[in-house]
Each structure stands twice: as structure tokens, then as C-alpha cells.
Amino acid sequence: MSDRSEADRLRQESTLQRLLRRPEIGAFSVMVVIVVALAFASDFKAFNPLGLKNNIAIIAQYGIIATGAAALMIAGEFDLSIGSMIGFTGMIMAMVLKYGFTPLGIPPGLPVAAFMIAMTAALCLGWLIGTIVVRSGLSSFIVSLAFLFFLRGATEASFRIINQSTQISGLPDFKQESWFAEMLGGEVFGWIYDIWFTLGGNLNRKGEQWVSGFDARFLWWLVIAGAAWFVLSRTQIGNWIYATGDDKDAARANGVPVNKVKIGLFMFTAFCACMFAACQVFDTNTADAAKGNLLELFAIAIAVVGGTLMTGGFGSILGVAFGAITVGLVANAVFFIPWIDGSWFRVFVGTILLAAVFANERIRKRITGGI
């Protein structure tokens, strides 16, 4: 008895047991089930060349904003303004492209300038929301809800005043001339489809190569999620983000700049929303005041499905990626399975959201020792 030490009480786990205890495991299992079910139910159409491209397009859209929402939730805050921020920044880009920006002497038709102005606005707004939250001590739920209304209203009003309509369409296709527009709205990973074609697949009816590449947002999602994963799990700032969400007083007592961390993350969600809008504007050459509606809620739902705790301090970017794949595939399922009613999508999201909340709560209890 007496020669037993504390270290003896820890059971050695196999690699498989360790994997099963990872927080992403729930999101991963659901994703596998959905992928398999969708493959069979759609007669594999969901994963033919075009199906794959379209699915990844929506998965990447969800993935980009859910990454931002998850990082912020890990630090213990919410941002409900993501959807309105998408509409707002998309409007700014389209308007600068169409009319230019006279205060800075910018003529119409400059993608880089349009993007820079929209991104500056997004980062400033993110900073403002974050600063209000940390200074006032109000719930970020309420502060960002205010910005949800404010930005959506401002978007619609500005559109009507300047453009007479809440839509802009028929912009020239900037991707033809501008590498910058191509980078945001063009195609990437063409080599995958080229190889597919070389191997005898990816053929259209005439026997030519069918699909030439993925939407550029696929790459942006990988970049944003990869960077977020790296920062959160491997760096000092990541440690500060987790600490801020876990117990901000304890973090502050140890010298973590809690307020700066939070403000920075509100700027990051605004950044993600602006990237979402930029990919959309340069892909379709249109903008619409209603763009991004409700997407803040999907972003939060996906973050939770991916294993992020509502109370902060815990979550995994990898899990969020699995969540984005799951929700993206189900959102698109109606296009591949004709007999399905599209409204079941939301029933499904509601169901897995609830299941995920319960699962996450169990994980939290296990880690905190049960309270």
C-alpha cells in the first residue's frame, strides 16, 4: 500500500482509447454517417465531380464563418452580427466596384481597393463590438444582437440611397483581368480534377473534361481553419484564448491580457465574415442586402456540433470542420435526393445541435470532475 504512488493510479491507454476520448469524436462519427448515407441515398451523385464541387462550396462557406464563431466561443463570447457583417461588407465591395469611392479618389472597378475598404470596415466594426463588450461588461449576446440589426438596416438603407435597389448585379467579371479577384472568386485545386480526368473520370456527355476546379473559398477555408487550429493548439495566444474562456479572472490574475484577446477575436469573426462576402462577390459578381441572413446562427450551431462549449474554454477547430462538412452536406442534400423536402434540413440541424449540446456537457463534466 505505502509504496503506491500517485503515478500508479493512471491507467495506460492505447492509441485507440485516446482517439475515442478526443473531443472531436462525436462530430467525426456524425460526419461519417452523413457522408455514407448521402452517398447511397443520392446514388453517389453527391460525390460525382460536380456534386463534390457544389458540396465543398457550401461546406467552405459554413466552415469559414464557423471557425471565427468557434474561436470566439472558446474565449467565452458570441457574435450574432456575423450574418449582417456578410451583407454589409458584400455591399461595400460591390458598391466600390460599381461606383468607386470618391473620398479616397478610388475609381470604379478596382477589386483590391474594394476588398481593402470592406476589410478595413469589418475590422473596425469587430474592434468596436469587442471594445463595447469588454468595456461595458454587457453580454456579447446583446451587444452583437444590436449590431445584427444595425448593420442589416444600414446595408439596406445605403443600398437604396446610393443604388436605388437592394441588389447589385451585372458587374463585369473581374476575374478575367484581376488576379486578386480570381484568387477570391475563381477556382483552385484544378489539378485534382485534371488527374480525375486523366484517370478516365470527370467526363461530361461529350466526353470532354467536365469540372475544372473547386471554388476558391475551399482554399480560404483550409487556410483560415488551418491557421486557427495552429494558433489555438500550438501558440501562446491559443493558450490565452482558452484561458480567457475558461475562467477570465484566473487568466487575468496570471497576467493574460483578457480584453485584448476578446477584442482580437471579435475582429477575427468580422474578418471571417468579410472573407465569406469577398468570395461570394467575386464569384458571382453580384451583391444583395439580404446576403448572410441567419448565417450567424448556423455558425454558432456548427461550432457547437463541432464540440465547442457554450460556456467557453473548450473546443476544437478540427471538430468544427467536421461539423461544417456535416451541416453543409445536409444543406445540399435536397439537390441530390429529389424526393426529400428541403425543410428537413433544419429539423436535422436542430436535432444534432441538441444532441451535441448534451454530448458537450458530458465532456465538460468529465473534465471538471462532475459539477
Add this chain to the structure above:
Amino acid sequence: MAVPYLKVENLVKKFGPFTALNGVNLAVYPGEVHALLGDNGAGKSTLIKTLAGVHRPTSGQLYIEGKPVNFRSPRDATAAGIGTVYQDLALNQLMSVTRNFFMGRELKGPLGILRMAEMDRIAHDEMAKIGINFSDPTQAVGTMSGGQRQTLAIARAIYFGAKVLILDEPTSALGQKQQMEVLKTIQRVKKRGDIAIIFITHNEIHSQLVGDRFTFLALGEVIGAGKAGELSHDEIRRLMAGGTEMKDLAGELAAI
């Protein structure tokens, strides 16, 4: 006589109209445990929060090794060698032992990348030095026992250069065996000889097991002080109760 590492002279702290501390004097020496005792609300936590730079004194002066100092923030106090282990320990439950150990003072390489392996090793070694041989540095603090958490917080304060270790009721929430673990930890730290410890407790036995000096607070004032051996058990008990005799208390109880 040796110079106290930390000296407090005539410290007054007011919260608006309320006087929490009224002219407190205190001196702590390296290699000694200074037991700070007193009833609930006596002002013990307020005193150590002032020492830790959380509160600024209304009047009075702090000295480190004889030189007057003013702390504008907890960072100033930490830099001056004052390591505080608060009642709530300032630990993050969901995070690992190592991440807690280095919180706010992470070892990092280029790009702010954490030197995780090195940090794991240091956290393990430092905790082993003062008595816990814990197995897994990636374990979440939420799953550790109360005594282990105390040790983590103490080891952390010492590793980051504490010359005065302030422990606010480190034994109060623990079971018998864990209380002894913490007292052993205090004893080990004392043995090093270079660290002064301020030990706040409501437990008379604990204070006498490790205490070298005693200061008794009541209603914001020092009502008694002395070295171990100079004070009798009865005297300590009387002062801990804020100056009332045990037999008076017994009388009050009987009258109910």
C-alpha cells in the same frame, strides 16, 4: 537582527467610508512561516491583496528589503517577488496542468509557438520538488484533488521567483489527509530557507504546526503578535477569536 524581506508600516485601507485595515504593521522573514490569523472579516484577505498589488493602500508604506515600494498592479508585486496563492487559486479548470503552470508566462519559440515538451518537463519537476509526483502533465486541473491544486499553485509561484509566498486559507477546503499534504508542502518550502511564507488560516493547530511568527487581526487592527514559543496555546486561541476568552464564549453558548 535580520532584515525582513517584506515590511508593512501603518497600513490603512478604506473602502469608501468603511475602514478595512486601520494601521497594520507586519514583518516577514526568509525561511519563516508567518501565520496571519483572525476572525471572518478581520481584514486578512484585504491585507494580502494590498501586498499583492490588487488594492492600493489608502495610507502607510510597504518595504522590500528595507526599500520603500509602491505597487500599481499585481504585475508590480510579482516582479518584486510577491507570489500570491489566492483562496480560489486562479486556476483554469478545463486546461492542463502545464498550461496552468505557465499561464501568462508561457515559454515560446518563433511565431509564439509553445515549447510544450519543455514546459511539461518543468511543471512535472517543479511539482515533484515540493511533494507531488503527478503522472500526466496534460491532465485537466478540474480533475485534480484540492491538495494537488494547491501544490500546483504554490509550485508555480515559487518557480516564477516568489520570495514571499502568500497562502490564503490553503487548507480550508480540504480533507484531513490533503491538509497534511499542504502543510508538508509549506514545510518543504520553508526548509529551502530563502522564501518567506505568509500563511492565513482559521485552524489553530495548523498555524502552530508550521508557524514561526504570529500576527492576529481583529476588526482591521493588529491585536497581538509574537514568535512561536512566546505565546501560549490559550493566548493564541483567545487572540484568534478576536480577543474574547473561550470561557466567555462557552458562557454565551450556554445562555442560548
